[in-house]
Amino acid sequence: MTLPAAVLSVFALAVAAPWLSRLARGAAGWVLAILPTLLVVQLALLLPRIAAGETIRQSWSWAPTLGVELSFVADGLSVTFSLLILGIGALVLIYAGGYLAGHPQLPRFYLVLVAFMGAMVGLVLADNVVTLFVFWELTSITSYLLIGFDHDKVGSRKAALQALLVTGVGGLALLAAGLLLGGVTGSLELSQILLQGDVVRSHALYVPILLMVLAAAFTKSAQFPFHFWLPNAMQAPTPVSAYLHSATMVKAGVYLLARVSPVLAGTELWTTLVATTGAVTMVLGAVLALRQTDLKLVLAYSTVMALGTLVLLLGLGIEQAVTAAVVFLIVHSLYKGALFLIVGVIDYATGTRNVTRLAGLGRAMPLTTAAAVLAGLSMAGLPPLLGFISKELIYEATFGLERGALIFTTAAVLANAMIVAVTGLVAVRPFVGRPVPTPRPPREPAPSMLIGPLLLGVLGLLFGILPALVSPWLVVPAAASVLGRPVELALTLWHGVNAALVLSAVTVTLGFAGYLAWSHLHGALARADRLLTWGPAGWYERSLDGVIALAEVQTRLLQSGKLRYYLRTIFAFAAALLLGTLVWRGGWPGVDGLVIGGEGAYEWTLAGLMVLSTISASRATSRLAAITSLGVVGYSLALLFVQYGAPDLAMTQFLVETLVVIIVALVLIKLPHFPQRDPMPRRAQAVNLAIALAVGAAMTALMLAVLAYPIPTHVSEYFASEAYPLGHGRNIVNVILVDFRALDTWGEIMVLAIAGLGVAALVKLRLSARAREIER
Amino acid sequence: MNSLVLQTATRFLITLLLLFSVFLLFRGHNYPGGGFIGGLIGAGAFALYAIAFGVRPTRRALRLSPRTLIAAGLGIAVASGLPAVLFGLPFLTGAWTEVHLGRHSMHIGTPLIFDVGVYLVVIGVTLSITLSLEEE
Numbered sequence: 001m002t003l004p005a006a007v008l009s010v011f012a013l014a015v016a017a018p019w020l021s022r023l024a025r026g027a028a029g030w031v032l033a034i035l036p037t038l039l040v041v042q043l044a045l046l047l048p049r050i051a052a053g054e055t056i057r058q059s060w061s062w063a064p065t066l067g068v069e070l071s072f073v074a075d076g077l078s079v080t081f082s083l084l085i086l087g088i089g090a091l092v093l094i095y096a097g098g099y100l101a102g103h104p105q106l107p108r109f110y111l112v113l114v115a116f117m118g119a120m121v122g123l124v125l126a127d128n129v130v131t132l133f134v135f136w137e138l139t140s141i142t143s144y145l146l147i148g149f150d151h152d153k154v155g156s157r158k159a160a161l162q163a164l165l166v167t168g169v170g171g172l173a174l175l176a177a178g179l180l181l182g183g184v185t186g187s188l189e190l191s192q193i194l195l196q197g198d199v200v201r202s203h204a205l206y207v208p209i210l211l212m213v214l215a216a217a218f219t220k221s222a223q224f225p226f227h228f229w230l231p232n233a234m235q236a237p238t239p240v241s242a243y244l245h246s247a248t249m250v251k252a253g254v255y256l257l258a259r260v261s262p263v264l265a266g267t268e269l270w271t272t273l274v275a276t277t278g279a280v281t282m283v284l285g286a287v288l289a290l291r292q293t294d295l296k297l298v299l300a301y302s303t304v305m306a307l308g309t310l311v312l313l314l315g316l317g318i319e320q321a322v323t324a325a326v327v328f329l330i331v332h333s334l335y336k337g338a339l340f341l342i343v344g345v346i347d348y349a350t351g352t353r354n355v356t357r358l359a360g361l362g363r364a365m366p367l368t369t370a371a372a373v374l375a376g377l378s379m380a381g382l383p384p385l386l387g388f389i390s391k392e393l394i395y396e397a398t399f400g401l402e403r404g405a406l407i408f409t410t411a412a413v414l415a416n417a418m419i420v421a422v423t424g425l426v427a428v429r430p431f432v433g434r435p436v437p438t439p440r441p442p443r444e445p446a447p448s449m450l451i452g453p454l455l456l457g458v459l460g461l462l463f464g465i466l467p468a469l470v471s472p473w474l475v476v477p478a479a480a481s482v483l484g485r486p487v488e489l490a491l492t493l494w495h496g497v498n499a500a501l502v503l504s505a506v507t508v509t510l511g512f513a514g515y516l517a518w519s520h521l522h523g524a525l526a527r528a529d530r531l532l533t534w535g536p537a538g539w540y541e542r543s544l545d546g547v548i549a550l551a552e553v554q555t556r557l558l559q560s561g562k563l564r565y566y567l568r569t570i571f572a573f574a575a576a577l578l579l580g581t582l583v584w585r586g587g588w589p590g591v592d593g594l595v596i597g598g599e600g601a602y603e604w605t606l607a608g609l610m611v612l613s614t615i616s617a618s619r620a621t622s623r624l625a626a627i628t629s630l631g632v633v634g635y636s637l638a639l640l641f642v643q644y645g646a647p648d649l650a651m652t653q654f655l656v657e658t659l660v661v662i663i664v665a666l667v668l669i670k671l672p673h674f675p676q677r678d679p680m681p682r683r684a685q686a687v688n689l690a691i692a693l694a695v696g697a698a699m700t701a702l703m704l705a706v707l708a709y710p711i712p713t714h715v716s717e718y719f720a721s722e723a724y725p726l727g728h729g730r731n732i733v734n735v736i737l738v739d740f741r742a743l744d745t746w747g748e749i750m751v752l753a754i755a756g757l758g759v760a761a762l763v764k765l766r767l768s769a770r771a772r773e774i775e776r
Numbered sequence: 777m778n779s780l781v782l783q784t785a786t787r788f789l790i791t792l793l794l795l796f797s798v799f800l801l802f803r804g805h806n807y808p809g810g811g812f813i814g815g816l817i818g819a820g821a822f823a824l825y826a827i828a829f830g831v832r833p834t835r836r837a838l839r840l841s842p843r844t845l846i847a848a849g850l851g852i853a854v855a856s857g858l859p860a861v862l863f864g865l866p867f868l869t870g871a872w873t874e875v876h877l878g879r880h881s882m883h884i885g886t887p888l889i890f891d892v893g894v895y896l897v898v899i900g901v902t903l904s905i906t907l908s909l910e911e912e
Contacts, residue, residue: 727870737891
């Protein structure tokens, strides 16, 4: 399968997911996991070629005239990400089948989750910046739907909207940045853009591009000051938190930074902004994680810490830092995905996620405990797990810095020590000690919910013991894509006694002390709550409130709720705009535009009929008479079309006119039959008349002004001459509608469908309201 | 409404109108007509039936709900554009073939299928509005 086909096949699976879910019932998760697993194998088979320095680029034409291609690139970075997304995705699908078993909305859940998987894989493989943007926004939208999965809860809806708004704004910045990059480099393909690092870095637009890329990356990856949305997103079902808000989607920002590193990194500004933001986020996330008692929130804030670490490393931009980032990316996805799933298991089995109410689960849930210990050891960075290698690399990178080594190393040690304490909270505390009563007695869950955490935990151990499994195939190629040059590296578990090992020992000691003193620490942090929650979350709330208040004010000012006033406003405004523009811009038609003569009795009769029926419509006392009079205007117009040789137009006009009369008559029959309750005052009538005349005058003037110019004919001539040879039709109008301009027509029937459904829904809504009244 | 004259006339008219609407749909490519006009006539036929016999019999006669018609129409319109994509051409590029029927021959192509989609959407939308209004 080519890369575009691989990405689109995931979306096809998403469409089929609801059916599969109903067909396969309890086994749906397993069935849905087949395709991602196959794709993992397919991508893994590409690894030897990629490790040899090859990049595989495949593209389908999408909108070639705009330079937009459905082009995808498989290089070290994108394949590493794709393998994590698809592999963890398959495990999460299996897990969700157990976790949400029997949930009435499970088919919908599968649909959105698989669609997210497709969007995420598309995002990391995309080579075209517009394609990248589209997939980026798709991940935001699917994340919105998944956070708000329990949409009957206010909290879920609020959190979903918050995540959408924050990441959506970042997405717009990404589009702008991508287009600017395209303008600077002359290509929208990342593979071309990435070759022109020197051009971009010395360009006047470098700073705006950098700032917008950072806005996109920082919002998506929950960097300070945008970190607040991620913990709120924990309203989502746990499989979603594990998958989107820990292992994959929130890493999209990190991916973006890594992807554009060859063109944007290396400047003073990049290092300062990116590394500082990452370091602040890292420490803040770790502190906030210690403050929580809900296991899911503990993990959420520790994810913020991890994202900060990744951003910090990419900000430093040196070879050791980038390698450390890639290893940490892999290891974090493995252990954090596992731990989220384990917290889900605990919640599912015991009915609580509060760390202070859990203890001694080890005996009742041995397999879960084993998985938790494996993942926890990796998170704490203890040998012989991959987490240990990753932490050593991080320390080597910060310690080896020429500038800021002390600050960044201290920050890293502090944050990691806190994470060791957090590990104790999540992976040790609930499982040891004397069992305490929980809302439900704990027991081991179904195999579907265990395979994910166990497999992820075991992989962390396996890669730690045998780093050669990941080093040449994933780490080295990925680091090479980020740096834009080949990398020489071999990961080893044992480096001998060096600074990093000493720092590791300090970290673990500090962390263990922190774990033992957790209840004191937690109390102290809870007292500092005001300080810690001050800031961006409040700004978000206040600006959202401001928008709503503004909307209320202007609604009260402008929305009277009376159709009559709306029409008056619309028409007056239209007339003023048209006439104003004609006068100001000098398009006022001269008299020579006005050619009278050439019309026969037929036309004059029809025109007269139209004028007469307009007058009769405006003077009618019953609504039905008014509608019928207007129908006469429409029919006369249709006859004029016939006279001027436009049979299609005439037929459409006849039919539309007929159906409008039928529909309006149907509405009128339902309207209460009261005599004009508020006869319009004379003054209002005069105003209406004036507005009507002004609109008529404006339209007349506009038509005359248009006719005064020669009508360009090359388009209509093209259609007339090519309709038969190209479109095989002699009816030019129809050929234009269904062939030459079929996409426009498709848009129109789409609008038509939405309007039709909207009207039907409105009517049904009133119906059911009335039905309720009758019941009462 | 219970008018014998209207009901009797409708029984004949609806057949004619529906035939005429399909006729217009298919002749549209060469002569005045097409999916939009044909769809309006088809919808008009059912609207007439609803006025003569009521909404419930009309829904029964229609067999499919208007919403299904809308969805089917949109689906067919999209589907008619997909073969082009599979052959690497832009979405909705027309593909034609010539069919010989005895001495006559006619062109059949994806734009005609697209027009069928338009036809179904127009019928579905118009009926979903009129029928739900009448039901109230």
